[in-house]
Amino acid sequence: MNALHVTTTRIFYAILLLLAVLVLNFTMMHLAPGDVADTIAQSMGGADEETMAQIRADYGLDKSFLVQLGSYLGRVLRFDLGYSFYYNQPVTSLxxxxxxxxxxxxxxxxxxxxxxxxxxxxxxxxxxxxxxxxxxxxxxxxxxxxxxxxxxxxxxxxxxxxxxxxxxxxxxxxxxxxxxxxxxxxxxxxxxxxxxxxxxxxxxxxxxxxxxxxxxxxxxxxxxxxxxxxxxxxxxxxxxxxxxxxxxxxxxxxxxxxxxxxxxxxxxxxxxxxGLGTLAFQSILARDTPTILGILFFSSSLL
Missing domain, CATH: 1.10.3720.10 (MetI-like)
Structure with a gap:
């Protein structure tokens, strides 16, 4: 029973640590200057305010921080790391x-x-x-x-x-x-x-x-x-x-x-x-937030 209690406690703390890592990573990415809409607009050669607003609405960036965070945590709990707009495929597959x-x-x-x-x-x-x-x-x-x-x-x-x-x-x-x-x-x-x-x-x-x-x-x-x-x-x-x-x-x-x-x-x-290192570097340059967060979460889970 003692060994089972220790194992259960460690698993519980590991889950809490992963949740803390998820929240911290998402918060840092949210506070960083620029977003997906800026990157897409640059690739298009520019965009007006209406187009930028539509892009942010499509990616859910027009919602509040807490709503975005809750939505992200919910997807991760369903083992859904999101979709890469830069590579045009699911982050898990990447x-x-x-x-x-x-x-x-x-x-x-x-x-x-x-x-x-x-x-x-x-x-x-x-x-x-x-x-x-x-x-x-x-x-x-x-x-x-x-x-x-x-x-x-x-x-x-x-x-x-x-x-x-x-x-x-x-x-x-x-x-x-x-x-x-x-x-x-x-x-x-x-x-x-x-x-x-x-x-x-x-x-x-x-x-x-x-x-x-x-x-x-x-x-x-x-x-x-x-x-x-x-x-x-x-x-x-x-x-x-x-x-x-x-x-x-x-x-x-x-x-x-x-x-x-x-x-x-x-x-x-x-x-x-x-490998994952090159993928992370290219995703940072492209401001591919879902891929960056997915790599950070995957690395945290391994370590």
Whole structure:
């Protein structure tokens, strides 16, 4: 009964939090200058007051704030995120179309950051005062301090424009012909630079944490016992110490998942990756309020 009570309480507070997020997002969009009518009028090359009033009436913008808010909350409770006037299709369909690309990039960047971060952390922990350890520390500080959009632009200039090893933008080459293997390799080539960019800051976190955790584990009693039994250093590090040192890294990875999704917005914009980040950026430029609110709500529900 106690566990059921705790679970019910957490679900209740989660629902309250989502409602608060919905109200806050809608309020901020309502207070922002301009509206859908202004954007439509600009696309038409201008409109008179009567036309503007008719557009606002069609989208329900002529009603009071509380009426608009109540109508929006009612639609969301019916799992209706509205209709995008810019893309001319339901917001839910837009999100579901872009979601696979974002998840592919996010999970790939997370796995890459964890793997490389742990490897670098273990290497530097084995020789904490060595040159390689100092180099790993420098890379970690650089990756953590550099903005992801700046890192992405540098990688684009260096490896797409100068050396031309990787594509400049997009997720696939639409002119490419071939089977599944050819298309998969093409997607992988397009993913290299966005993955490195998105994982750079988190790689720094994982490498520093795994280094500290590994150094602490290597100084524990059971590790000294394993060394006294005559085990090699490789066996001690990878068969005994690494298992316990990975625990805080895995915990941090779960907590940082939301941050990876947030960072994907900038990375997708830089590389024109067809995910939720690019959709959000284009919707902001177009003042497509239903799509913006839908993405914010969907992201809040995931996080």
């Amino acid at each position: 999100i579901l179309q872009r979601l696979p690309a974002t998840l592919l990039l996010v999970f790939t960047a997370q796995i890459f950051a964890m793997f490389i971060g742990v490897v670098l952390g273990v290497i530097s922990a084995r020789r904490p005062n060595g040159i390689l350890s100092h180099f790993v520390t420098f890379i970690a500080l650089f990756g953590y301090s550099a903005p992801v959009f700046w890192t992405g632009i540098l990688l684009l200039i260096g490896f797409s424009l100068k050396i031309q090893w990787f594509p400049v933008a997009g997720m696939r080459d639409v002119t490419l012909e071939g089977g599944f293997a050819v298309r998969a390799l093409d997607i992988m080539r397009h993913m290299v630079l966005p993955t490195i960019t998105l994982s750079s800051i988190f790689l720094a976190l994982y490498s520093r944490l795994s280094r500290a955790s590994m150094m602490e584990t290597l100084g524990s009693d059971y590790v000294r016992t394993a060394k006294a039994k005559g085990l090699t250093e490789r066996e001690v590090v990878y068969k005994h110490a690494l298992k316990n040192a990975l625990s805080p890294v895995i915990t941090l990875a779960g907590l940082q998942f939301s941050a990876v999704i947030s960072g994907a917005v900038l990375v997708e914009t830089v590389f024109a990756w067809p």
